[in-house]
Amino acid sequence: MVSDYPKFIYNAWKNFTETGVLVPGVKQEIGESWQRCRKYSVDYNNGRGNDRFKVPVEAKIQENIQLVAVAHSIMENIYGIVEGSGFSLFLSDKDGYIIDVIGDERIMDKAEKLNFVKGALWTEEAVGTNAIGTAIFLNKPVQTIGAEHYGKHQHSWTCSAAPIHDEDGNLIGCINMSGDYNEAHIHTLGIVISAAQYIQKQLALSVSYNLLNITFDSVTEGMIVLDENLNIKRINDRACNILEISIGEALKTDIRKLVKNINFNDLMNSEGKSYNNLELDFHIKNNIIKCIINAVPMQAGNKSVGIVITFREAQYVHRLVNQMVGYKASYKFEDFITENNRMKDIIKYAEKAAKSDCNILIEGESGTGKEVIAQSIHNSSKRYFGPFVAVNCASIPRELVESELFGYDRGAFTGASKEGHPGKFELADGGTIFLDEIGELPLDIQSKLLRVLDNNRISRVGGTYEKQLDVRVICATNRDLKEEIKNRSFREDLFYRLNVVNIKTIPLRDRKDDIEAITYNFISKLNLKNENKDKRLNSDYINHLKAYEWPGNVRELRNVVERDYYLSESVDILSPTQLEKSIQLNSEEAEEQGVITMQVLERENIEKALQCCKGNIVAAAKQLNISRATLYRKIKKYNINNV
Structure with a gap:
């Protein structure tokens, strides 16, 4: 700086304030600011902050809480370097209100006399040319020394200010470094420019971090983040709700005890490996919570630095599957078309049964609307919002009945899905399962069904624990189950367990x-x-x-x-x-066309088997690959003489 500049600028200021004439040699940004101040009618003999512009400090800080939080620590770091040098640091908002101050006691006393304090307004219009006000007006860094300030009481100051912008380039504040004008140096302007840039970067990081936090906590899935040592570093609120633990408890939990079916060390060290849509158990507080999870390693370069686990309750996923595959009831009682008094009585009885949660057995011939009644009961019950899963027990191959109804865990048998598979009872959780042709169930499955009805728990094939369910059971049959009980092909105890409410359809x-x-x-x-x-x-x-x-x-x-x-x-x-x-x-037309109906073929086949086995029911049933009870029923149906 030229040694006679302070004297020159003072004379230039004095000439301008007295005559309004700007002498050559005054910096352009300073001269233009003086002209604006003259237009604003700023009192050049003053320069103190005016109390009429003062606002509640806390209100302004609250409006700019993120800016203050980020800038304050940076201001403290800078002050740690310049402490004792007679400089102080000031932070303003985009409107020029001072919202934070850090500085030496001596300079702060001087600033207070000038009303250069929190809550005061330091725009050009309020106090004349000054680093903060002019930097905000020009939206660029500014340094004002001595008489470059328009207000006389600021002539003993040197101030350097730089605007602060958000990620989109919008002006959000200004950082200023002020001290005695005899200590003026161009380096102070460089310091505040660097500080403003650093604040902008930290604000951007803070915004990104906050967005990540908001996203992390707002996702509908549970989320757990592990570090490279498999410690739980982050867990969102949804995960805590699913697992019924606090964040503090979760951070102290060993993930390998929480999820026992995944080798996390192997996952961390295997390139490109991940787990997707895996149905696994969370073991916590002596509880087992079945969830569908994804586990994916986080990569930094070629190194795994952690694992992200996302999961949802299996019940929720099953409900979603039910909606997609159409596990819902379509019929309601009002869909019945009848003028028959007996049928009307049956509908009234079924409507009354729908209000309860007991098991129901619907008996009647094929085609008499047993499933229509079952769907109507479901839609009139408190479970109408849940799934309605219909199962035809006669259509399931004998060897698959158990896994189809109750599901299986991974590795339960050869060819089993590696993720395991939920059964129809699990898919019906919270709703109704309709077991049509219940009389076709094998005796060993009847025994397991009885246990499910007794305690509302199912155990998957190959599973190691029982899962609690909330399922209403409605069954239907076109067979005389009491006759089947006599033939020892249907369990009597299961019949009474199912037959809490009995509905007989009318042919x-x-x-x-x-x-x-x-x-x-x-x-x-x-x-x-x-x-x-x-x-x-x-x-x-x-x-x-x-x-x-x-x-x-x-x-x-x-x-x-x-x-x-x-x-x-x-x-x-x-x-x-x-x-x-x-x-x-x-019948007749089919025979004329050379077509033999399935009923005719079945009858002839049964008669042939009985003849070959000389009337031995057990041998004939084995040859036909059907149960003895089924053979008896078909003999009765076709009125076949047992030879």
């Missing part, structure tokens, strides 16, 4: 007063489905429908009506003569 031949309404409903739906058609029923057709005995019940009625609907070329549905042909299609 269509005993409710012929409903045939017309049901048929009209079928035709109405078919007309809606086929927009270009508007077919009707004639009375003769309805009368012939009523005259038939309908061994296949409503299911057979629907098939016949639908077939006639599409085969009819007129507006009216087929004539009675055509109807009779339609009903006989599966």
Whole structure:
């Protein structure tokens, strides 16, 4: 700095304030600031902070809490270097209000006399040309020395200020370093510029860190972060809720005791290895919490520096699967079409049963609406929001029944999925499981089902513990279970456990007063489905429908009506003569066309097996690969003489 500059700038200031004329040699940014101050009518004989601009300090700090938190530690570090040199550090917000101050006692006393304190406003308009106000106005670093300040009482100061910006380049504050003007040096401006840049970087990191924290705690999955030594370093709130532990407890927990089925050391040291959608148990406080987890190593360069584990309760995932695969009930009691008083009584009884949570056994012939009743019960119960899982016990191969119903753990048997597999009971947790054709269950599975009904717990195939479930059981059968009990193919204790509420459906031949309404409903739906058609029923057709005995019940009625609907070329549905042909299609017409129905084939096969085995039921059943009870039932069904 030129030694006579202080005298020059003072004379230039004096000339400007008295005449308004700016002499050559004054720095451009200072001269332009003086002109603005003159326009603002700032009192050049003053320069003190004015109390009328003062605001509650705490309010301003709170508005800029993140800026203050980051800048304060940086200001302390700088002050640790310049302490005792007569300099102080000031922080302002974007509007020029002082929100933090650190400095020597002597200079702070001087600053207080100048009202250069927290809460005071130090813009050009308030106190004239000064480093903070001018830096904010110009949005660039500024140094003001001695008489460069517009206010007379600031002439003994030297100030260096640099604006602070956020990640988007918006001005958010200003850092200033002030002291005696005799100590003025260009290096002080460099210090505050570096400080402002460092504050900006730390703010960006702080924002990113806060965003990560918010994201970490707001994700819907539990999340655990391990360091390279497998210590739990972070755990989010969702994880604590699932595991029912506090953050403090979690940080002290050994992950290898919490999750026993993963070799975390192997995962850490294996390149490219991870676990995805693995169903595992968390062992904590003598509890077992089954979850679906992902575990992925964190890489820094070519080195694993930790592991991220994300997980959700298996029950939640199962519920999501249920929604995706359609495990839900469609029918409600109001969907029933009936004028039959007995049927109305059955519906009222079923509605009453729906309000309870007891087991229900629905008995009746095929096609009489057993599953429709089961779905309606579910939808009228408190479980309507949960899954409705229907299982046809007769369609599951004998060797897979147990794993299909109760699930299996990984490695339970050859070909088993390595992640294990939930059974239908687990998928029905919180809802209803409908076991259709319950009479077809093998005796050993009946025993396990009885245990499930007694304690509401299931044990997977190959599993080592029982899982508590909340499932309502509704069963259905077209067989006489009491007869099966006599034949020792169905457990009597299981029958009484299932038969808490018994509902017997009515065959269509005993409710012929409903045939017309049901048929009209079928035709109405078919007309809606086929927009270009508007077919009707004639009375003769309805009368012939009523005259038939309908061994296949409503299911057979629907098939016949639908077939006639599409085969009819007129507006009216087929004539009675055509109807009779339609009903006989599966018998006489099929034989005429050289087709033998499955029922005929089955009957002939059973008769042949009995002849070969000379009437020995056990041997014949073994040859047919069916149970003895099933063989007895089919002999009765086809009225076969046991030779």
